[in-house]
Amino acid sequence: MSNQDCIFCNLPDERVLKRYKYFFVIEDAFPVTKMHTLIISNRHVSDYFDLSESEKAELPVILGELKSNLESRDKNISGYNIGINVGQDAGQTVMHFHQHFIPRRRGDTKNPRGG
Numbered sequence: 761m762s763n764q765d766c767i768f769c770n771l772p773d774e775r776v777l778k779r780y781k782y783f784f785v786i787e788d789a790f791p792v793t794k795m796h797t798l799i800i801s802n803r804h805v806s807d808y809f810d811l812s813e814s815e816k817a818e819l820p821v822i823l824g825e826l827k828s829n830l831e832s833r834d835k836n837i838s839g840y841n842i843g844i845n846v847g848q849d850a851g852q853t854v855m856h857f858h859q860h861f862i863p864r865r866r867g868d869t870k871n872p873r874g875g
Contacts, residue, residue, distance in 0.1 A: 839864040
């Protein structure tokens with residue numbers, strides 16, 4: 761897929777919640793829970809393993825900021841799913857790096873176990 765055909769490379773600016781040096785954050789278009797967000801690389805790379813070490817180092821900083829921000833807005837958040845699908849066989853549907861950050865609340869699903 762070329763950058764011209766990539767939905768993450770062609771998102772309108774109004775979808776972007778925050779920009780970082782190497783990434784930007786949007787709300788997921790198909791959220792698992794309320795406030796499900798995506799961390800997306802600015803650079804068009806397929807997956808986590810194509811990120812540079814500098815890019816990888818920024819991810820924990822973004823996760824910490826997102827956690828603080830979401831918890832200040834919703835006191836019922838009691839856990840998180842943080843996930844990266846690599847390859848179609850693992851469920852990746854857009855071949856541009858993105859990391860899911862899914863806030864969870866007690867009782868939001870019958871059985872939250874699993875991956």
